[in-house]
Amino acid sequence: MTVYYATSSPNRSGLQSKIHVYLLTGTSPPNFSFANYPPTGTLTGTSTYPPSPSLTTYPPVHSLVLLPAHLLPRSHVQVLMPKFEPDRFLKAIQDYKITQAPVVPPIIVFLTKHPMVEQYDLSSLRSILSGAAPLDAHLQAAVAERLRCACRQGYGMTELSPIVSFSPRDPDAIVLGSCGKLAANTTVKIVDSLTREALPVGSEGELCVKGPQVMQGYLNRPDATAESIDADGFLITGDLARIDETGTLFIGDRVKELIKVKGFQVAPAELEGLLLKHTDVADVCVIGVPDERHGQLPCAYVVPRNEAHLDAEILLDFLKPHVAEFKLPQTFRFVDSVPKSASGKLLRRAIAELEAKRGSEAEGIKQE
Structure with missing residues (x-):
């Protein structure tokens, strides 16, 4: 499977991955809990899962839009927006009774602070899913309190098919400011971005990831692939991170930013x-x-x-x-x-x- 996506880097225009990795990342509950599902249901044929509408503001070039595809056989409704527009976003939640919405931190800021939010009925929301950039713990708590729903974070990238970690389903188990626990079969290491030496637990450094979700390589760009994946099979993400003693992942800024x-x-x-x-x-x-x-x-x-x-x-x-x-x-x-x-x-x-x-x-x- 070849994935093309929008990027500012000339080295990252097309990459090769295995289609089953996207399916596994999306459907395996230990790996990626995209929604709060009841314990019974079927994946094929008629579904016993109740409709659970989700609102997606990510553009089609974003890898995260691939993950909800596995939910369609479960009668899961996807409402897609070509771009984020505040009033239309809020109206869609109200009119379609949206239960979950994957967004980026600036939208969390809007939901936390803008008075327009009070004009709409957002009571159907059960979960806000934040990704693509670090979300401050204060904002994560504030949006959850204002909307009376869970706010969860995840971390990933297209080269990682795209999930590495995600907050747990249980709102009481969410560690504010973190991206949750690692997906199954995923190994990470934190390294010094200059020396490439591994750092001890709790130290902040550059995040490297190894697991079945790591891409096979950039299409027709062996040099770019070699620069991005080390000799041990770890993808060098370019993101600052630390991981604590409990295995909880905290993401910082891009190294280059x-x-x-x-x-x-x-x-x-x-x-x-x-x-x-x-x-x-x-x-x-x-x-x-x-x-x-x-x-x-x-x-x-x-x-x-x-x-x-x-x-x-x-x-x-x-x-x-x-x-x-x-x-x-x-x-x-x-x-x-x-x-x-x-x-x-x-x-x-x-x-x-x-x-x-x-x-x-x-x-x-x-x-x-």
Whole structure:
């Protein structure tokens, strides 16, 4: 099976995997609990599973849309949206009595903070499934409380067919801020991204994954395949992660998205999660901008909530008790919105290009 998907990397336009891996990842309960099903039912012929509508905002080029295919024989209804539109998304949940919705963290932010949410009946929702980027524990708890449903996280990528881990079905067993437990037959290691040496349990480093879901390779690109899969068969994901003593996986930023400040690493997701805790921040995206003295400096694009008055001083005072000084943003841009993909994912590259045009390499705290 050859999978083509949208990507900004020239090395990742087409990959080869085995079709049975997608079926196993989707249908095996220990591997991937996409929905809360009753204990009885059939996979073929007539189904005893009650309809359980799911709303999908991921575009067709996203590998996650392949997984719900195994649910169709179970009379499972899939409602597809070509792109995320807030009012249509909420109306679809209300009208189709959606029980679960896989989304990205920026949509979690919307569901947590936007007043529009109160205008719709979302009581049918049993589970929100977050993926594609790290979700802060505070936001995960906040959306679950507001919508009165479970909020679960998973981790995967197209090269991994695409699931590595997922939160348990039991809401009481969910570890906030984590991507849950590993799928069956999956092995991971955390390595130093420079030396490639394995790190001890609890350390943060680059995640490498081995298991039946690992792709066979990139189509007609043996060099790219060799760079991505090590000699022991582990796929090098490019994501920062740590795994604790219980086997729970916590995902950080992409290695290439880390902001390098005087040799120190700053994770955009960490700053975004903290800023979103401020009651007057509706949305935010943090990027690194070039700086002659420091290499890079954090820059925060902030969307104020309900035209609230915000300035750099207010947000810096809010951040200072929680992060080291070198992590503090040196530029704040106050904007009406931040660019996102059709599925709602932050488009950091578009923001970086916009910032480059502004020419913001000057020293000192700036706001606009």
